[in-house]
Amino acid sequence: MSYRAAIDDTVCAINKRxxxxxxxxxxxxxxxxxxxxxxxxxRTPSMLAALLFLVPVSGGFMLADARILTRWRHSLLDxxxxxxxxxxxxxxxxxxxxxxxxxxxxxxxxxxxLSGDLVAEQAVRGPTxxxxxxxxxxxxxxxxxxxxxxxxxxxxxxMVTWAALWTxxxxxxxxxxVMLVLVPARVVMRRRRLSRRDAHIAACRLQDGFSxxx
Numbered sequence: 453m454s455y456r457a458a459i460d461d462t463v464c465a466i467n468k469r470x471x472x473x474x475x476x477x478x479x480x481x482x483x484x485x486x487x488x489x490x491x492x493x494x495r496t497p498s499m500l501a502a503l504l505f506l507v508p509v510s511g512g513f514m515l516a517d518a519r520i521l522t523r524w525r526h527s528l529l530d531x532x533x534x535x536x537x538x539x540x541x542x543x544x545x546x547x548x549x550x551x552x553x554x555x556x557x558x559x560x561x562x563x564x565x566l567s568g569d570l571v572a573e574q575a576v577r578g579p580t581x582x583x584x585x586x587x588x589x590x591x592x593x594x595x596x597x598x599x600x601x602x603x604x605x606x607x608x609x610x611m612v613t614w615a616a617l618w619t620x621x622x623x624x625x626x627x628x629x630v631m632l633v634l635v636p637a638r639v640v641m642r643r644r645r646l647s648r649r650d651a652h653i654a655a656c657r658l659q660d661g662f663s664x665x666x
Contacts, residue, residue: 453531455545462546465524466556469517476513480506501617504610511603518596525563525592529585535578540570563592577661583653584666590649597641601634 453461483506491499531537543561546552565584576584612627656662 453527453536455537455542458528458531458537458542459546459549461524461527462557462560463549463552465520465560466552468520469556470553472513472517472520476510479509479513483509501610501614504606504613507606508603508610511599511606514599515596515603518599521560521563522592522596524560526589528564529588533578533581533585535581538570538573539564539566540568540573564588576666577663579656579659579662580666583656583662586649586652586656590645593645594642597638597645601638601641605631605634 484503487499487502490496528537528539528542532539543564543566546557546561565588608627608631612625615627616622616625657664
């Protein structure tokens, strides 16, 4: 991957994220307005419980955005581990783009393993770069897992509450027990992420050129 291709990928990712944000805004406003309107027309305050679905809906869009960001980062770090680009040089090049939103760009760059020193970065060899990329992927993967579980929890709360109000029965609240599954699920997901990271780093450590200090 050339620096030109990396910059084009970044511009594409930013455009996709902007489109996703617009869709999120339209969806949330539509849900909010329609729910309040129906509650007022039917004079049924319980209809406002549908606003609880704003949480899982927002979570779904955030997960979609995280997926775009993950693909961009994976592509960039894949080229970085092969020594085709350096993050410090890429950062300098992409910041020179005249029309990119600075705040969005800063947020994306913050997810990369920035060294701030091109000379020092170029001295980091392939095995070490692959280990760093694996650690980076695990860190952000754990954050996405947490976001996923929060979205699922929000969906459960919304559905159970809605069912309880719709059926006028508190027995529906038993559905909250499903949330107990999320606790061991988080443990398993975290263990799997960290195990995969540690195995990858251990394999890199056995290769020539690996540096624990780097």
